[in-house]
Amino acid sequence: MTGADMTETLGDGEALATLHRVFGYDAFRGEQEAIIEHVVAGGDAVVLMPTGGGKSLCYQIPALVRPGTGVVVSPLIALMQDQVDALRALGVRAGFMNSTQDFDERRVVEAEFLAGELDLLYLAPERLRLDSTRDLLSRGKISVFAIDEAHCVAQWGHDFRPDYLALSLLGERWPDVPRIALTATATRATHKEITQRLGMPKARHFEASFDRPNIQYRIVPKADPKKQLLSFLREEHAGEAGIVYCLSRNSVEKTAEFLSRNGIEAVPYHAGLDAGTRAAHQSRFLREEGLVVVATIAFGMGIDKPDVRFVAHLDLPKSVEGYYQETGRAGRDGLSSTAWMAYGLQDVVQQRKLIQGSEGDEAFRRRAAAHLDSMLALCETAHCRRSQLLAYFGQDPHTPACGNCDTCLTPPETWDGTVAAQKVLSTVVRLQRERGQKFGAVQIVDILLGRRTARVIQFDHDQLSVFGIGEELSESEWRGVVRQLLAQGLLAVEGEYGTLVLTEASGTVLRREREVPLRKEPPKPVTSRSGSGSGSGRGERKPKSAVAELPVELVPAFEALRSWRAEQAREQGVPAYVIFHDATLREIATAWPASVAELGTVSGVGEKKLATYGEGVLGVLAGLGGAPGVTPAPAAAEAPDPDWPEMDAEPEPEDWI
Incomplete structure (x- = not known):
């Protein structure tokens, strides 16, 4: 069938009819129709569409409309069975080939493919490196190649997979078969890299809105994060499914155990668990209602579970891309959901230390620092968080403000923190120049508050001219000042122990050449019998569950x-x-x-x-x-009855600042 024939087929409404007949929907959303029309007509496409935006339909419908079998390249081996089961439940003839199958199972799928009895065939990218797989595909009829999770090809991306680099061979070996590369998150640089590495120079680019209006974004000051999390779950998402992300395996284990001990059904997931345990926990999450998975970022890519009502972070993500990808796993069904994060000074110190201690070259460290700076800007903004997210991905900010993030629901106060910043920087200067010493945030705050602690007395820091000059602010407020100075690049972290040092920009503040606006620290959450509050500020609208939104x-x-x-x-x-x-x-x-x-x-x-x-x-x-x-x-x-048809990081610090 020629491209013209395909366009005529779509014009006759076959794609829309397929959408209704197979999937039960009456209309396409956003860019779906344009993408499907282009691919059905034989064109290549690079698609950026948020999680829950309907990416899968963009290749599934062309595979059903065009003659042959759609081949889907996916890194998600553990999820292929569930993806195929979901399609078969819709009446779609789907199969997969990966390392989990034995010889006989693969032979059955191969025979179905060669006989033209499959609409969709899922393959791991590793299998396409095998001559036997490429020879098999050459003997059958392929309707479309879909490259899912296409950001895995980008070496600066957050889920790089070396096997994706070989996928340019698809266009070389099957030049007449349209290709569609899809990802949920990509900056312009990653978008360009995807296009280049997959060898798709003539592809048409489609970029859907990255706005997920059903997700409420909230970032709360970190006090006692596990108890804050427990309070958040009990008050807002009791009995509902969700994902909690932690930085380290140790933190994952401790958090899962803490939640289970306090009546929240929770299981851990990280790369240190054996494959059988990981598979069992993932299977439980997909099949059970109301289960919480506590995980490192090793968990979640490609999870199709639509009723994830919340995604929580107990540690700061390394980049806005990672944060958006992870929070996007909430609310795929379009119902109200929450992206909740507890964030504090120690997160900034820890991430800076990880970057400094990384094995990458200087270019890598600069790129990682830039990613972190963008993430910190999102955390510290006094404006709409959704607008900041959209602007990061090069899209128009939300105008007017979204009304469904914490900074919109409870606008934070700002204040002129120039004098406070000068006091912090002066303390760092005094320690370095007068004593030749470097200390972390705890010691700096103790000096400013005039506390004669054992360490202050040990080092005679009560004799410094800056001792006790900061009694106008509380301890938590001074920690907020230090955190925001780090976020603004006016302080830096150095060495194994996370000591504070000046930056090139520090001098502009000390010389009174620059003002330093700061967010006002919110009051410390009230501790209840069940634990610390979730940090839900007054005026915030709590997301409603699927049940609560019904009459x-x-x-x-x-x-x-x-x-x-x-x-x-x-x-x-x-x-x-x-x-x-x-x-x-x-x-x-x-x-x-x-x-x-x-x-x-x-x-x-x-x-x-x-x-x-x-x-x-x-x-x-x-x-x-x-x-x-x-x-x-x-x-x-009464009428008669009808006749029915029918990566592991550094260990998590235990002393939160």
């Missing part, structure tokens, strides 16, 4: 449908979302369809699912006695 009279129907879905998922051994997403169950509970035809109009209910689950869904609703507010008709007047 109270519809909650029993939603819960009954969830229970039915859980039973179906257990029987079939698949994640619950493979049956239906929460968003679809909410719409079913709201619409309360009385027939198969009515159920078929609900978004997310395609032909295959209607045929498979229609009778069960209607049976659940019938068992509840009819829609709320509707008086049942007399028995004699």
